Amino acid sequence: MRIALVSDVHANLEALEAVLNHIESENTDTICSLGDVVGYGSDPSACLELVDKICQIKLIGNHDYYALGRESSNDYSPLAKISTEWTKKTLTDKDVSILDSFTMEEVIEGIHLVHASPFKPQEFHYILTHKDAADAFPNCKTNLCFMGHTHVPVIFNEKPGQPPRQRVGHDFVPQPDCKYLINVGSVGQPRDNDPRASYVVYDTETRDVCYHRIEYDIKSAQRKMEEAELPEMLIERLAVGK
Numbered sequence: 001m002r003i004a005l006v007s008d009v010h011a012n013l014e015a016l017e018a019v020l021n022h023i024e025s026e027n028t029d030t031i032c033s034l035g036d037v038v039g040y041g042s043d044p045s046a047c048l049e050l051v052d053k054i055c056q057i058k059l060i061g062n063h064d065y066y067a068l069g070r071e072s073s074n075d076y077s078p079l080a081k082i083s084t085e086w087t088k089k090t091l092t093d094k095d096v097s098i099l100d101s102f103t104m105e106e107v108i109e110g111i112h113l114v115h116a117s118p119f120k121p122q123e124f125h126y127i128l129t130h131k132d133a134a135d136a137f138p139n140c141k142t143n144l145c146f147m148g149h150t151h152v153p154v155i156f157n158e159k160p161g162q163p164p165r166q167r168v169g170h171d172f173v174p175q176p177d178c179k180y181l182i183n184v185g186s187v188g189q190p191r192d193n194d195p196r197a198s199y200v201v202y203d204t205e206t207r208d209v210c211y212h213r214i215e216y217d218i219k220s221a222q223r224k225m226e227e228a229e230l231p232e233m234l235i236e237r238l239a240v241g242k
């Protein structure tokens with residue numbers, strides 16, 4: 001089975017459509033969304049409807065969670081707060097019921113899926129350091145765990161008796177005796193200095209993990225964010241992938 005893994009769409013419809021077009025050419029059997037469909041961008045409703053229709057697994061991210069009013073955004077950056085408040089006002093009742101159906105974690109075809117970390121998924125911990133990875137590994141339900149959240153495609157791996165290793169997201173075939181935390185990057189707001197949308201295809205037979213970077217119409221996404229009067233910094237960062 002070929003599984004497409006997308007995360008952190010962040011209401012960027014141009015990026016989502018470009019990625020879905022590319023996924024069509026990849027002969028995948030299923031598409032999984034790892035959360036944060038809304039927040040930051042100008043098209044939360046259209047992105048939610050598309051993800052709901054096309055993805056078989058839909059996880060809830062922290063921005064989705066806050067948009068549902070489930071957790072205060074007090075520990076958020078001011079920009080994230082502004083966009084969360086804007087998103088909340090924009091969502092329809094239908095959008096809210098779609099968000100409400102999203103799940104916190106799933107295991108399918110021998111892979112574990114979370115938004116942020118398998119360590120207390122509902123607390124949305126960032127996996128940025130070896131220590132974060134060391135906390136996360138014991139909570140992995142399978143040898144391969146896929147996530148998003150940091151918007152940076154990165155891979156941590158752990159061999160029995162050795163400390164975790166960190167590498168930039170790249171195509172590879174997992175070794176059977178290793179555990180992996182695989183961040184698929186962000187569709188709608190990449191932050192690794194590459195503005196192209198990021199997603200991953202995993203093939204359960206060959207065990208290939210394959211990263212894809214997809215160009216999309218960034219200017220059009222930015223124009224719509226300007227019309228929605230979203231913060232300038234959120235608009236500018238799309239062009240530089242930061």
Ligand code: ZN
Nearest residue numbers: 008036061149
């Ligand atoms: Zn995010």
